[in-house]
Each structure stands twice: as C-alpha cells, then as structure tokens.
Amino acid sequence: MKVEILRFDDFGRGICYVNDKVTFVPFSMPGDVLEIEITKGKKNYNEGKIVKIIKPSKNRVVPSCPYFGVCGGCAYQMLQYDDSILEKQNNVINYFKKNGLLIKPNIIKNDIPYNYRNKITLKIVNKKIGYFKSSSHDIVEINKCLLAENKINEVIKLMPSLNIVNGEVIIRCNYKDEVLIIINTNDKIDISKIKDIKDLKGIILNNKTIYGDNYFIEEVNDIKYNVAYDAFFQVNRLVCGKMFKIAQNFVNVDDIVLDLYSGVGTLGLSAATKARKVVGVEINKNAVDNANLNAKLNNLTNAKFIYSDAGSIKNLELNFNKLIVDPPRAGLSKDTINFIKERLPEEIMYISCDYHTQVRDLKLLDDYEIIDSYVCDLFSYTYHAESIVSLKLKSVR
Ligand SMILES: C[S@@+](CC[C@H](N)C(=O)[O-])C[C@H]1O[C@@H](n2cnc3c(N)ncnc32)[C@H](O)[C@@H]1O
Numbered sequence: 001m002k003v004e005i006l007r008f009d010d011f012g013r014g015i016c017y018v019n020d021k022v023t024f025v026p027f028s029m030p031g032d033v034l035e036i037e038i039t040k041g042k043k044n045y046n047e048g049k050i051v052k053i054i055k056p057s058k059n060r061v062v063p064s065c066p067y068f069g070v071c072g073g074c075a076y077q078m079l080q081y082d083d084s085i086l087e088k089q090n091n092v093i094n095y096f097k098k099n100g101l102l103i104k105p106n107i108i109k110n111d112i113p114y115n116y117r118n119k120i121t122l123k124i125v126n127k128k129i130g131y132f133k134s135s136s137h138d139i140v141e142i143n144k145c146l147l148a149e150n151k152i153n154e155v156i157k158l159m160p161s162l163n164i165v166n167g168e169v170i171i172r173c174n175y176k177d178e179v180l181i182i183i184n185t186n187d188k189i190d191i192s193k194i195k196d197i198k199d200l201k202g203i204i205l206n207n208k209t210i211y212g213d214n215y216f217i218e219e220v221n222d223i224k225y226n227v228a229y230d231a232f233f234q235v236n237r238l239v240c241g242k243m244f245k246i247a248q249n250f251v252n253v254d255d256i257v258l259d260l261y262s263g264v265g266t267l268g269l270s271a272a273t274k275a276r277k278v279v280g281v282e283i284n285k286n287a288v289d290n291a292n293l294n295a296k297l298n299n300l301t302n303a304k305f306i307y308s309d310a311g312s313i314k315n316l317e318l319n320f321n322k323l324i325v326d327p328p329r330a331g332l333s334k335d336t337i338n339f340i341k342e343r344l345p346e347e348i349m350y351i352s353c354d355y356h357t358q359v360r361d362l363k364l365l366d367d368y369e370i371i372d373s374y375v376c377d378l379f380s381y382t383y384h385a386e387s388i389v390s391l392k393l394k395s396v397r
Pocket residue numbers: 231232233234260261262263264265266267281282283284287308309310311326327328353
C-alpha cells in the first residue's frame with residue numbers, strides 16, 4: 001500500500017497512518033512516499049516495512065553502509081549528520097515536554113560521526129557472524145561496521161578463523177589501537193590467526209584469560225584509565241571527553257562529590273581534578289578495582305571507589321553536596337531515588353543513555369529544578385541519545 005511518512009518516533013522509525021492506525025516503518029523518514037507491507041498488525045498499531053521508495057523525502061541521502069536497512073544497529077543513515085542530531089535533540093525536548101519538563105538542551109556533536117565505536121559485539125549463529133537484523137535475532141553477516149574504529153574493522157575480518165559455530169565475540173580497542181578480544185562460546189576455538197593481530201593485548205575466553213592481559217589502558221583528557229575486559233567504558237572516546245569536561249565543570253574546589261554508577265572512575269576522577277573529595281559507587285568489582293588504581297595512577301588521592309549496589313548505600317557516611325549519577329538504561333532504582341530524597345544534595349548531574357527512564361526518575365526527584373541540559377551524540381547514526389541534566393535543590397536557589 002502507498003503511504004507518506006509524517007514524522008519519526010523516538011526509536012528512529014518513520015510514522016504513517018494506515019486506515020487511521022498508527023504504523024511504524026523502520027528506515028523511512030518524514031516526506032518519504034513509500035509502498036509498504038504490514039509485517040505486524042496489533043490492536044493499536046501496525047509495523048511495516050519499505051517495499052519501494054516511490055518518492056524519496058527531499059532531505060534523504062544515500063546511506064553509506066551497505067547493511068543499512070537490514071542491520072538493526074543504525075536508524076538515521078538516510079539523514080545528513082546535522083539533521084540526525086537535530087532529530088535526537090527534538091525527541092528529547094518533546095519527551096520531556098510531554099512529561100511536564102521544559103528543557104533547551106545544548107547539543108554536543110560528534111566531530112567524527114563514523115568510525116567512532118571502540119567496542120562492538122558480534123553475534124555468531126550457525127557460523128554466521130554479524131549483528132542482529134532489525135527487530136529479530138537473525139544474523140546479518142558483516143565484514144565491517146562503519147561505526148566501529150578502523151582497528152576493529154581490521155579484526156572483524158579475522159573472526160571466521162576462530163571457527164566458532166555459536167557464540168559471541170566482543171572486540172574492544174583503546175586509544176593506542178590495542179585490542180582485547182572477549183569470546184563467549186562452548187565451541188572449540190582456534191586462536192592461531194588472531195594471535196598475530198598487531199597490538200593484541202589479550203584474549204579472554206568464557207571469562208578466563210587465555211592470552212596476554214585481561215585489561216588495557218584508555219586515555220581521555222590526559223587521564224589514564226585501567227579498563228578490565230568486562231568493565232564499562234564509554235564507546236565513543238572523542239565525545240565522552242566532552243562529557244567528562246561537563247562533569248568537571250559541574251564541581252567546585254570545596255565540593256564533596258558522590259559519583260553513583262562510577263564504572264572505572266571516569267566522571268568521578270574528572271571531578272576529582274577540581275573537587276575536595278570524590279567517592280564513587282559501582283557494582284562491578286573489576287571496575288571498582290580499576291577505579292581505585294586509576295585514582296593512584298593519576299595522583300588523584302582525593303578519590304576513592306566503593307564496591308556496592310547503588311541501591312544499598314543508605315548508611316553511607318559521606319556528607320556530600322554534589323551528586324553525579326550515570327546509571328544503565330534501566331535508570332535509578334527506587335532505593336536510589338529514596339536515598340537521594342533522604343540526603344538531598346544541593347546539585348545533581350544526571351547522565352543517562354535512556355531519556356525515557358531519566359524523565360521517569362526526574363519526575364520523582366521533585367525537590368529539584370532543572371538548571372541546565374545537554375544532548376550528547378555518543379551514538380551517532382543510531383537513535384540513541386545521551387541526555388545530561390543538571391538539577392538544583394529548589395529551596396537553595
Ligand atoms: C552507564 S555506565 C557509567 C559508568 C561511568 N560513569 C562512565 O561514564 O564510564 C553504568 C555503570 O553502572 C554500573 N552499575 C549497574 N548497576 C549498578 C548498581 N545497581 N549499582 C552500582 N553500579 C551499577 C555498571 O557496572 C556500569 O559501570
């Protein structure tokens with residue numbers, strides 16, 4: 001059937017109406033006139049797929065990636081880069097507004113929007129190696145990813161030599177192009193070819209180090225970070241550097257800062273270059289050990305990191321006036337919200353990779369008002385947006 005796409009949803013899908021029912025069409029954009037096929041008909045909505053582009057939107061560009069339209073990774077490659085970040089900014093503004101929160105976020109652009117990812121996860125099913133297709137667990141076989149750093153693309157080509165039938169391979173690389181390969185599989189593997197990769201730092205099989213080391217060193221804004229193979233690190237080194245500066249600017253010399261969900265200490269240590277004292281809380285033991293080592297490595301002796309669930313620190317003996325939170329997509333737990341409402345720090349910086357859960361949490365943190373916000377393009381050409389919001393306790397203004 002013939003449709004015209006009217007706008008995007010929050011997940012980068014074009015929206016049109018079929019017999020008055022909202023219909024989501026991946027890889028389409030406003031202004032496209034399309035022939036589509038309905039792939040899923042639900043009570044309140046349909047999902048469709050493009051059969052033919054009858055008349056492309058005047059803003060449509062030719063996607064650079066040969067897998068675009070099949071692979072589930074990118075949503076916006078048919079947009080100019082600047083249009084894609086405007087779209088993300090509007091998505092965030094509109095979602096906040098729908099929930100009664102008004103923001104005018106600054107955009108933090110990605111100056112190099114391709115070849116930025118320092119980590120990818122390849123799925124392997126029946127010897128097919130690649131990413132999941134859009135809305136499915138079928139594999140689209142790839143031998144390069146335009147979002148990944150060049151070094152990772154060199155490594156992807158060698159993956160078939162591992163002889164994995166079913167499993168997953170995570171490839172990470174650091175600022176010096178050193179590589180960690182993390183393999184999860186029950187199959188018998190052959191590492192003879194990948195051992196020859198230049199600057200291979202380590203191979204980890206089912207959480208055991210079978211070659212080299214199980215960590216490498218990252219560097220952002222002149223701070224060095226030990227990063228264990230299973231510790232979180234922002235996937236976009238260039239843009240996260242801008243984000244860490246925002247965390248640094250959030251604090252002053254007399255501040256005592258609590259950094260919840262602190263990972264290997266990136267935001268906390270950036271803050272510790274200025275603040276009086278920083279305490280971080282993180283649930284991954286390796287990341288906590290990294291963070292404490294990183295404090296020493298960078299002579300930031302005013303920072304320490306604690307191994308704990310952020311939701312279990314109600315007895316924490318720290319009189320902090322500033323709080324940084326950077327939770328995973330699920331957002332803050334009820335216990336963490338209660339902890340914040342109990343302690344009421346003067347200011348909070350809430351960094352989130354899912355603005356939907358962030359908004360849910362902000363509505364609960366009603367003792368605070370929003371004083372600043374950013375949309376940070378850490379995940380260019382995907383629909384994901386990093387949303388940063390600074391909050392001030394209403395009564396101290
Ligand atoms: C989005 S990452 C942020 C890490 C760090 N702030 C950074 O920018 O590198 C979220 C971190 O929260 C940690 N985490 C997840 N659930 C947690 C919990 N319940 N309590 C404490 N940390 C948790 C993860 O291990 C991860 O390191």
